[in-house]
Amino acid sequence: MAKEFIWNLDSQLPRQGPMLEKGKAHKASDYPAHVVEFWVKSGAAEWVEDKSKVKVKEKE
Amino acid sequence: MATPTSAESRLHARGFKKTAEWGTALALGALNEVLVVAPGSSGLDVPAQPIDPALESDTPFVKKSELLQIPPVDIAVPVRLRYEMGAIGSAIAMVYGTAGVPTKVSTTKAYKHIFQWKDEISGLFGVYAEERPSKIFEAPSVKPYRVEFNFSNGILMANVGMRCNNVIDNSAVNTATQVDALTLPATFFGAGVQAMFAHAAVKMNAESGADVAEETALVLSDFNMVFERPLEAGQHVAGSNTIIEPLEEGQSGPGITVTLNFPRMSTVNNAFFQTFLAGTEQKLLIKLTGSLIEETYYHDLAFYFPRMKMQNPNYPVEEIVKSGLTLQAEQAAAAPTGMTYLRPYLEIINQQTTDYLA
Numbered sequence: 001m002a003k004e005f006i007w008n009l010d011s012q013l014p015r016q017g018p019m020l021e022k023g024k025a026h027k028a029s030d031y032p033a034h035v036v037e038f039w040v041k042s043g044a045a046e047w048v049e050d051k052s053k054v055k056v057k058e059k060e
Numbered sequence: 061m062a063t064p065t066s067a068e069s070r071l072h073a074r075g076f077k078k079t080a081e082w083g084t085a086l087a088l089g090a091l092n093e094v095l096v097v098a099p100g101s102s103g104l105d106v107p108a109q110p111i112d113p114a115l116e117s118d119t120p121f122v123k124k125s126e127l128l129q130i131p132p133v134d135i136a137v138p139v140r141l142r143y144e145m146g147a148i149g150s151a152i153a154m155v156y157g158t159a160g161v162p163t164k165v166s167t168t169k170a171y172k173h174i175f176q177w178k179d180e181i182s183g184l185f186g187v188y189a190e191e192r193p194s195k196i197f198e199a200p201s202v203k204p205y206r207v208e209f210n211f212s213n214g215i216l217m218a219n220v221g222m223r224c225n226n227v228i229d230n231s232a233v234n235t236a237t238q239v240d241a242l243t244l245p246a247t248f249f250g251a252g253v254q255a256m257f258a259h260a261a262v263k264m265n266a267e268s269g270a271d272v273a274e275e276t277a278l279v280l281s282d283f284n285m286v287f288e289r290p291l292e293a294g295q296h297v298a299g300s301n302t303i304i305e306p307l308e309e310g311q312s313g314p315g316i317t318v319t320l321n322f323p324r325m326s327t328v329n330n331a332f333f334q335t336f337l338a339g340t341e342q343k344l345l346i347k348l349t350g351s352l353i354e355e356t357y358y359h360d361l362a363f364y365f366p367r368m369k370m371q372n373p374n375y376p377v378e379e380i381v382k383s384g385l386t387l388q389a390e391q392a393a394a395a396p397t398g399m400t401y402l403r404p405y406l407e408i409i410n411q412q413t414t415d416y417l418a
Contacts, residue, residue, distance in 0.1 A: 009090055010413055011246035015073060019246050038241045044090035 003028040004048040005036060020045075063236045065194050070098050072191035074137070075234075075242045076147045076202075078154070078184075078417060082305040083225060085187040085200040085233040092147045093242035095139060096190075097217065102135040104190050104197055107227055130301045132294035133199065133224040135188070141209065141218040142253045143350045143359030143410045144245040149173075151204040151220045153416040154184040155287055156406060161415045169411050170357035177316075177403040180308055181205075181289060184417070188222065189234045196239055198231040199224035203306055205291040209363075210284035216255035216348065216361075223291055225302040247411055252351025255361055257282075259348040262320065267341040267367050271398030281323040281382075285346070285363060287404070288315045316389035316404055318344060318365065322382060325375050329383040332373040342368045343396045344387065353411060360409040366399045367392035 005028055007020040014020055017031035025048050028036045039045040064071040074096050075088035096102055111125040139148050153159040157178025162171035181203075189198040199222075206221030247253055262283060263275040290310040294303030308314075322329045335342075343366055350359035368387040375383050392402045 010411070012090060012243035013246055013248060014243050015093070015240060020243065021246070032240060034237050035241045038087075038237050039090055042087065042089050042241075044241075 005040060005045040006048055007039075007045050009044050063191055063194055063196060063239065067193045069101075073239055073242055074102070074188070074190045075239060076137075076151055076186050076188045078150055078186045079201065082185060082201045083300075083302065085198060085231060087233050088187065088189060088238045089241040090243045093244045094137060094147050094188075095244070097138040097140060100138050102137045102188075102190065104133070104135045104188070104199060104224070104227060107131055107133050129296045130226050130303075132303050132306070133227050135199070135202070135222050135224060136206075137188070137220045137222065139218050139220070141216045141255050141361075142248060143255055143348075143361060143408070144247050144250070144253050144412065145408070145410070145416075146245050146248060148218065148220060149408075149412070149416045150186065151222065152207050152218065152406075154181060154186070154204040155207045155220070155289065157181045157184065159415050159417040161418075162413065164413075165409065166354040166357045168354065170353040170355075170409055171411065171413055173408040173410070173412070173416060175406040175408070175416070176401055177314070177405060182305065182307055185305060187234070188224065189231070189239060191239055192229070195229045196231060196234055196236070197227055197229055198234045199227050200231070200233075201225040201305070203291065205306075205308075206286070206288040208284065208286045211257045211282060214257040216257070221288070223294060223303075223306055225294075245412065250351065253359060255348045255350060259350055260346065261349070262344070262346050264342050264344045264368075267343045267392060267396050269343075269397070272343050272345045272396075273347075273398050278320065278328065279322065279326070280320055282321040283346070284319050286315065286317045290314070314389075316365075318346070318368065318387045318389075320385045320387070322384065323380070325381040325383045329373075329385070330375070332370060332383070332385050333375075336370040336373045340370075341390065342370060342387065343392075343399065344368050345398075353409070357409055360407065362407040363404070364399050364401070364407065365389055365404050366396050366402055 004025040074094045075092040113122040113125040156175035158176040185203045202222040261277040292309040346363040371386040
């Protein structure tokens with residue numbers, strides 16, 4: 001399964017890749033790997049470990 | 061993606077972020093991109109660090125020069141101002157001094173932010189960086205102290221003046237990764253998000269009068285606003301080559317000036333001569349309204365000036381006799397009808413859910 005991350009901040013436009021929607025899961029392969037790693041490290045995003053977590057985030 | 065190797069400046073990104081400790085940069089990234097008007101420049105460049113040749117006795121020719129302290133670097137970041145301001149909104153909020161968590165005003169999307177004018181702005185600064193070919197120029201600490209709003213081709217521009225403690229090209233904090241990770245608000249390029257001259261309504265009446273929002277809008281050909289805090293040039297202290305955080309100096313306090321230009325002398329603006337002589341203080345509302353966000357809430361920028369002193373009304377004779385007026389902001393004794401605070405403040409309605417000074 002493709003690795004995904006959840007965007008935690010207000011919806012944003014990255015320099016490269018599709019729009020990042022708040023609380024939604026995004027395919028990591030759509031963005032530069034080092035950038036996604038940095039977003040996760042800085043708390044802007046988090047890896048999806050479990051699909052059910054996405055639904056919880058969307059409800060928030 | 062990597063730092064561009066090309067010298068074409070249109071390819072280069074910029075970023076700004078609030079920091080906590082003067083002289084210490086923080087990593088840029090999400091939410092922090094600033095788009096600078098092109099072709100244009102903030103003026104961020106190598107500090108003009110002087111050298112001092114050792115002119116001493118028995119020195120037929122200089123044998124050694126010392127590199128002296130790093131002088132502050134003044135930059136001015138020119139942007140096309142959108143209702144979704146993004147990172148430059150943080151710099152503008154720093155000039156005002158107070159922001160806060162926004163209030164949700166519609167069911168889901170619209171948030172109201174209020175920037176209020178603070179007594180002083182010590183402790184408010186950030187980090188600013190720009191890409192250069194194969195390099196990242198970083199100003200580890202920058203203090204916004206001036207913002208000018210004006211129009212170019214009918215588009216609202218903001219030019220934010222900042223004083224930097226240094227400029228480096230070998231930051232370990234902001235490298236290609238951090239700059240690659242910059243982002244803009246999702247609606248940054250949306251319809252009706254760019255603030256335009258055509259969106260503006262400027263209303264003015266006596267400070268003691270009724271709600272200025274109920275007035276008829278003035279017929280203007282142009283206007284601009286300048287908010288400036290008189291910042292000291294910058295002081296060095298023992299043990300450091302760079303300046304400490306600059307503070308405001310001068311007893312006169314901030315200079316907040318609005319200039320209104322009228323396309324022709326009229327029965328409305330010909331009264332300003334007598335109003336000026338009578339010394340009648342005015343209140344002023346400059347409101348720009350963009351696209352609908354949700355329900356009855358639109359993107360808004362509303363500049364409130366509770367008390368304005370008229371200066372220099374003028375009626376230059378050209379083929380068409382025109383009119384102009386400058387106003388200087390003062391602090392009202394009490395919030396006038398229709399306004400909430402005593403000093404100039406800015407209300408913004410957009411979709412940002414977080415405090416511009418968080």
